[in-house]
């Protein structure tokens with residue numbers, strides 16, 4: 222919660238915090254009250270927004286090292302790639318772009334190149350939507366939505382609705398929004414305190430990722446979600 | 461019918477893990493616990509064997525619970541372990557006699573020089589394939605017998621048992637003081653300096669030279685084959701394999717034919733080249749070791765290049781210098797600079813292993829100038845692993861007469877992309893990571909699954925191997941040469957640091 226507040230210079234409301242952390246409003250209230258009492262957070266004049274006191278300036282910096290995220294994700298990402306038969310990537314949001322932190326080849330021994338370090342447009346891929354949905358800094362929300370295919374979401378209102386549904390079900394889908402004939406599934410990775418630190422997802426040809434009615438295959442969705450949960454559990458347990 | 465799994469128990473230098481694999485060789489759950497590293501004196505490294513067993517009794521059920529499986533869904537246990545780490549325990553009570561003395565421990569340096577005498581450190585090479593150094597178990601066992609009052613007499617009476625970690629675990633899995641089985645496997649036995657590399661039996665000449673009573677030694681078994689049925693932790697489940705961690709990784713990478721090689725990057729790093737059923741004697745500082753033995757088939761052998769300090773240099777950078785918080789952060793720090801700035805770190809913490817085998821060497825940071833920042837040092841830490849690999853690959857190529865064309869890698873350090881790229885650049889070959897980084901555990905699972913018929917044969921296992929990542933060489937050859945020459949000059953500066961009169 223402190224980190225979320227630190228990353229939001231204009232402060233956040235109770236509902237914002239609750240959504241971002243998956244906590245009930247009453248729980249958020251309780252925690253905020255405590256933090257306020259000990260002087261760690263301050264309220265603005267209206268009382269609707271909370272922000273950090275100066276003591277927490279450093280917490281706004283990204284706290285999970287991307288290479289650490291790869292180290293923790295590697296076993297589970299491998300397992301997801303070999304069970305799904307698809308390409309797996311782990312990404313995180315940096316300055317409005319999704320940066321690929323880890324990439325596992327599709328397990329068919331075909332020629333593939335590692336694309337770790339490259340960036341993806343967050344509004345046009347599952348990986349991006351999975352992190353964007355839980356982003357509260359605002360800075361990461363893309364201003365202009367570039368079209369990559371005719372299916373790319375370019376209308377901000379539609380994107381907001383899409384992200385709300387990602388928040389509600391805890392996974393994100395992609396259907397030809399970035400590349401024609403490709404689909405994807407991704408889920409957020411929740412680190413310490415439930416904070417979303419990145420996402421893990423798979424991409425592949427539509428006929429393998431979706432069923433005959435063009436719905437994302439439930440078995441793949443649960444594999445991706447279980448993978449995100451396993452990585453998150455590793456991250457949280459260690460501290 | 462419910463899905464069935466093989467459980468691998470990897471008793472490593474830093475932690476003990478249990479990993480469950482399914483029929484396609486895919487990781488389905490992991491549980492892990494670290495144990496304490498005890499440093500009672502400079503150069504000494506110990507583990508508490510009871511703590512290790514306690515950890516094993518926790519991680520195994522935890523891994524089974526993680527996927528909501530029942531113990532009856534586990535078809536076999538495969539054990540793999542840090543090699544050469546030596547322990548004595550009381551047969552009647554099951555209590556360890558002192559701590560386990562770890563493979564990195566150099567307390568036997570004087571003893572080793574004495575034993576080498578006028579004939580030199582290679583005097584037992586023909587019999588056991590290994591040079592006399594502090595690395596192997598026999599000098600350690602001898603030291604323990606010499607330094608504990610009354611122990612030798614008790615050992616001769618058969619009241620004391622010796623084992624490396626797989627022996628300790630199997631003994632405990634099968635009841636400990638209540639009827640525990642006292643056995644080892646050919647790969648672990650091949651690291652003691654007490655086993656004859658041809659007959660695969662304890663060798664009288666070696667036992668005499670090290671003054672070790674035969675009564676303390678376990679029975680030597682094949683690596684893959686049913687050892688026993690566990691009575692503890694997973695009662696009723698068969699123990700189908702035991703093999704040293706590096707041999708297990710070779711097996712897990714499905715290097716089943718002569719000419720196939722892998723390198724595992726963990727605490728230390730170890731390159732093993734399968735040499736078939738042929739015992740190849742190295743002229744360039746490689747070890748001759750048993751790769752595995754499946755049931756009553758003839759054993760397969762390997763040449764090994766051992767690097768003592770690779771991941772542990774990263775750990776030192778983290779814990780000793782405090783410049784990073786986690787091992788992985790070294791990559792972030794290293795990427796803050798373009799190159800090593802002229803600095804080289806040769807981590808001869810416990811002497812230098814392959815291909816030099818210089819126990820009197822100690823580490824240096826060479827090329828230090830006011831220009832060097834912690835970013836350059838982070839690079840130098842990672843590059844040390846690359847340069848050590850290049851030295852080993854050069855020696856291996858010289859021994860085998862064939863040049864390596866690709867390097868199969870695994871282990872914790874393969875999560876480091878900067879290091880993997882540097883390896884490809886420096887070795888000028890493709891570096892390939894398989895779909896399972898925990899190849900040590902996978903190999904133990906494969907060997908155990910074969911023993912109980914969960915997998916029919918080696919060919920089937922090969923088809924499970926898939927490429928998960930690959931790095932291609934890009935470095936300019938001239939730069940590669942200069943860098944390597946600088947490294948070699950730095951290595952020269954580590955020699956003769958410990959002098960006989962000290």
Ligand SMILES: Nc1ncnc2c1ncn2[C@@H]1O[C@H](COP(=O)(O)OP(=O)(O)O)[C@@H](O)[C@H]1O
Nearest residue numbers: 472474726727771772774775787788871872876
């Ligand atoms: N991302 C990384 N970069 C560099 N070194 C790493 C990284 N992740 C882990 N390590 C190192 O790898 C070692 C752990 O790897 P592991 O295969 O578990 O080793 P072991 O089995 O020998 O205990 C540690 O020494 C650690 O410092």
Ligand SMILES: [Mg+2]
Nearest residue numbers: 472705726900
């Ligand atoms: Mg290991």
